[in-house]
Amino acid sequence: MTEQTTPPIDPADDLPEQMRVRREKRDRLLVETGDAYPVGYPRTATLAEIRARYAELPTDTASGDTAAVTGRVIFIRNTGKLCFATLRDGDGTELQAMLSLDRVGADRLADWKRLVDLGDHVGVTGEVITSRRGELSVLVDTWAVTAKALRPLPVAHKPLSEEARVRQRYVDLIVRPQARQMVRTRAAAVRSLRDSLHDRSFVEVETPMLQLIHGGAAARPFVTHSNALDTDLYLRIAPELFLKRAVVGGIDRVFEINRNFRNEGIDSSHSPEFAMLEAYEAYGDYDTMATLARQLVQEAAVAVSGSTVVTHADGTELDLGGEWRSVTLFGVLSEALGEEVSVTTERARLAQYAEKVGMAVDPKWGPGKLAEELFEELVVPGLREPTFVRDYPEETSPLTRSHREQPGLTEKWDLYVLGFELGTAYSELVDPVVQRERLVAQAQLAARGDAEAMRLDEDFLRAMEYGMPPAGGMGMGIDRLLMALTGLGIRETILFPLVRAE
């Protein structure tokens, strides 16, 4: 129940002291200087421009030039008659401002000490000089608060808790250079992917996020609702079926970089929304896609770090250069088991291996799925260097062309690095009759309650019946790529990852 007659309690009354103090400073700025949030500041140079222009200015020298600069106060040291502040620009460049009694006068010096806090945005105008310690500085004549911060910054030299970093990324970005760097690293990597694909005549398209039927992968979808159509829609789990429609229509080299949504677990390597590159190339196959994937990653590494050898946050190096190791699924699994297994190995024997290593076996798994599970358990954690794992069983890859030489296998590879899957590619299945058979089988699984199985997409099958050229298709996780390039967890690579409500 709301009491209408009494005025609401001033929320400021209930604030922690430090926020109350900052609000009072804001009020004083409004009253005494007219504004705490002016429309701008007559800036003549960015901090980076000043740093570049006066890089050679010797210690304890006055340049004779006046500049007006802006930045967030990230460091402040006030003494009796001389104050120092470090300003930082959005690009991370820092520059010192110095306020001396003889330049700004007693009143404005007192104002500075009284009203300016760590975290405020300010503009300062004065001569560009170097301090006695050689620090490039603006010796201030006039200054203004351009945006008063009402919340204190966290302690600069203690790491924020993991949770605070993710929930308040804006604070993380202010206090942690690596967080700012990740934003730019990610942008550089994504830009590199686009440039590399454009260089190879791939056309970028955007296909539906909202789909009537979700398909192209095995995953549980998010469901939403269209009021206009009065029908449920799915957030896409993959763009695959639309990109193939585009190839049918003659977009021979096509790609999309966009988000997929999977209504599944959230942990250090899984986000419910994740960015993905998918590319299709008419008259390509899984070999041309392997070359493409390798070049995309190597060019992204160079774009991000200048070398195909990337250095991770913990200091370890990862060499992404050269040709990459290429193995077959059953070859590398046989190696791990110490005995030869193949796609024709009976399920019972594979189940024995699973039991031996203490793996839980789902009775619904066929021999192909069982082999893949064994591979994931025994082999994947050790795949640190980039490795193509080729030739998966037909059983688990319904949208993949059968192997041109080996019955029961498909022309599919998964690319592993640092023990996780970075990408996957197929020689695409383009026979519409076989495609329909396999999709019908999947739909029957769905009817038995397998939420991950695909429903039958008749429009996709109709498109295929018009004839899709032979093609290679490839998918790569963008967040995973950033993990490979930086060695960080997925929540660090995503600027604003989904978190539970506070």
Added chain:
RNA sequence: GGGCCGCUAGCUCAAUGGCAGAGCUGUGGACUUUUAAUCCAUAGGUUCAGGGUUCGAGUCCCUGGCGGCCCA
């Protein structure tokens, strides 16, 4: 879904069942060359929420919330 660990000042963290603390931050003061400045003084708490045991609970028990790790 299961198990374990955590949640205390703005931030990072202490505190045998017995007065809820430190550093940084803040506030007041000193200091015209600081670089995580220094010195003096000082403020700041619904200990995640609710319930229970107890003379007494941040601490023990129960329920819930949020987070992390491991497992499925």
